[in-house]
Amino acid sequence: MESKKSFFKRTPLPPPPLEFDQPWRPVTWNDEREKDLMLEKVKKFQLRIAHISQLRILLDGPVGAGKSSFINSISNALRGCNTAAALASSSGLSFTLKYKTHRFKKDLPGSYYPFVFNDIMGMETGSIQGVHSDDIIRILKGHIKEGYTFNPVSSITKEKDKEYYNISPSLNDKVHCLVSVIPANSISLISEDVIKKLQTVRDKARDLGIPQVIVMSMVDKACTIVQGDLTKVYHSKKIKEKMQECSNRLGVPMNYIFPVQNYYEQITNNINMDILLLMAITDIITFANDYVEDQAYTE
Ligand SMILES: Nc1nc2c(ncn2[C@@H]2O[C@H](COP(=O)(O)OP(=O)(O)OP(=O)(O)O)[C@@H](O)[C@H]2O)c(=O)[nH]1
Numbered sequence: 001m002e003s004k005k006s007f008f009k010r011t012p013l014p015p016p017p018l019e020f021d022q023p024w025r026p027v028t029w030n031d032e033r034e035k036d037l038m039l040e041k042v043k044k045f046q047l048r049i050a051h052i053s054q055l056r057i058l059l060d061g062p063v064g065a066g067k068s069s070f071i072n073s074i075s076n077a078l079r080g081c082n083t084a085a086a087l088a089s090s091s092g093l094s095f096t097l098k099y100k101t102h103r104f105k106k107d108l109p110g111s112y113y114p115f116v117f118n119d120i121m122g123m124e125t126g127s128i129q130g131v132h133s134d135d136i137i138r139i140l141k142g143h144i145k146e147g148y149t150f151n152p153v154s155s156i157t158k159e160k161d162k163e164y165y166n167i168s169p170s171l172n173d174k175v176h177c178l179v180s181v182i183p184a185n186s187i188s189l190i191s192e193d194v195i196k197k198l199q200t201v202r203d204k205a206r207d208l209g210i211p212q213v214i215v216m217s218m219v220d221k222a223c224t225i226v227q228g229d230l231t232k233v234y235h236s237k238k239i240k241e242k243m244q245e246c247s248n249r250l251g252v253p254m255n256y257i258f259p260v261q262n263y264y265e266q267i268t269n270n271i272n273m274d275i276l277l278l279m280a281i282t283d284i285i286t287f288a289n290d291y292v293e294d295q296a297y298t299e
């Protein structure tokens with residue numbers, strides 16, 4: 001008969017479970033009514049002050065992180081159909097080269113949501129060169145005008161790029177919320193140089209009092225459980241680990257990190273993708289609105 005000792009020696013411990021028993025953030029999934037309520041809240045969203053025409057949200061992050069796809073995804077979630085707000089990449093090259101403002105159409109012809117997204121070139125990965133942190137800081141302060149083409153070799157100058165340099169920006173031109181888009185599947189591979197660049201920009205945003213958020217994209221690529229079922233996003237230990245890594249590497253608290261799956265190949269809306277996207281946009285515009293109100297009364 002097998003002794004107790006040899007039995008314990010040969011039986012390996014079961015692997016730790018990959019999921020939490022309970023989700024660590026509450027979300028009502030697969031519920032059209034709940035999604036419609038979230039959408040209605042964004043549709044009814046109003047600026048807290050009349051000094052500005054819209055809230056400006058800037059997206060930064062590594063090349064290919066999903067910045068442009070996030071803009072498209074928000075547009076899809078708001079419109080309920082496939083839209084083409086920003087051009088996303090289909091290759092590994094830095095795709096967005098120009099500084100561009102994206103507005104989101106409302107149902108009524110000619111009407112738009114009172115917030116815009118600014119899309120910029122990504123920060124370098126490997127040999128692909130990217131945007132200068134000095135340029136991003138100038139954008140935060142409202143100095144760079146729409147249409148400027150980023151130059152990875154040198155940042156914008158007042159003298160050389162007169163046409164695209166705004167010498168005296170108003171609150172309307174400034175950024176009201178900084179959103180860093182970080183890919184969940186490759187956060188560990190982001191170089192120290194890029195992390196330093198992101199931190200330099202975040203430090204400046206902090207000094208200016210601008211609220212900061214992380215959108216953690218590509219959750220489907222980071223966790224097979226989530227790839228099969230997005231409603232597992234707050235059950236997945238892997239996703240929480242990745243969010244904690246984002247929090248540690250960038251110094252952003254967990255409650256400012258939003259995991260999403262962007263639209264990248266789907267042509268019809270998915271209710272659960274929309275729910276995560278609407279959760280992110282609701283908080284982003286609320287933070288931006290509060291910031292603008294504070295600024296308006298201290299200017
Ligand atoms: N699986 C998956 N793919 C995604 C997701 N988000 C974006 N992608 C894909 O990732 C690639 C890069 O996305 P982009 O939106 O162009 O990234 P970007 O940050 O704008 O890139 P640059 O403009 O080059 O800095 C595209 O092929 C997208 O289809 C996601 O959540 N899941």
Ligand SMILES: [Mg+2]
Pocket residue numbers: 067068069087088089095096119120
């Ligand atoms: Mg892009």
